[in-house]
Amino acid sequence: MLIIMCGLPATGKTTLAKALARQTGAVHLRVDTIEQAVVRSGLGQHPVGPVGYVVGYALAEEHLRQGLTVIAESVSPLALTRDAWREVAVRVGVPAAEVEIVCSDPAEHKRRASQRTVDIPGLPLPTWTDITDRGYEPWHRDRHVIDTAGRDITDCLTDIRHAIGLPPQGPPRA
Numbered sequence: 001m002l003i004i005m006c007g008l009p010a011t012g013k014t015t016l017a018k019a020l021a022r023q024t025g026a027v028h029l030r031v032d033t034i035e036q037a038v039v040r041s042g043l044g045q046h047p048v049g050p051v052g053y054v055v056g057y058a059l060a061e062e063h064l065r066q067g068l069t070v071i072a073e074s075v076s077p078l079a080l081t082r083d084a085w086r087e088v089a090v091r092v093g094v095p096a097a098e099v100e101i102v103c104s105d106p107a108e109h110k111r112r113a114s115q116r117t118v119d120i121p122g123l124p125l126p127t128w129t130d131i132t133d134r135g136y137e138p139w140h141r142d143r144h145v146i147d148t149a150g151r152d153i154t155d156c157l158t159d160i161r162h163a164i165g166l167p168p169q170g171p172p173r174a
Helices: 013-024 031-041 051-065 079-092 106-115 128-133 153-164
Strands: 002-006 027-030 070-074 096-102 144-147
Touching: 002 013, 002 079, 013 027, 013 070, 013 153, 027 031, 027 051, 031 051, 031 070, 051 070, 051 079, 070 079, 079 096, 096 153, 106 128, 144 153
Parallel strands: 002 070, 002 096, 027 070, 096 144
Antiparallel strands: none
16 A cells, blocks of 8 residues: 655654654655655755655555555645655556645644754754745545544544554554
8 A cells, every 4th residue: 555645844744654654664765865865865866856756655565565555755745746655556567545634723733843853864844834934735535534633642643543544453462
């Protein structure tokens, strides 16, 4: 399965994608990591353009062909990028689940954006103005929307698992 996790910066995508990957053993592909690796290599500088997504699509396809579940995490602000993730799943013949992560409370979203710390060395984090001014095309098909405003990670993960057809997470093993 390809789990496509999209949404604006500071909505909780990375936190949820990492936690879901830990729970399921899925491969977590993060476009931010790919883009920052391109910058560190000296082959580009921010913004790097489509290269992070193109590399992400190729890695996702390779992992899916190995029978692995992949969580593809990115902003994917364009219908074109969302379509390209789905096309990867179609080429491989696996189901795709699209999950849009949102934070419907602007004050909470702004607080998250201003209090984030960099977890990828050298990655420039967008400001609140960058986030609010960013182009983000509306969705034109069904997807699972998870609103993280005022909610904890466990509840959001439960909703994601239910939405994409994964069994509930059992209690931790002793």
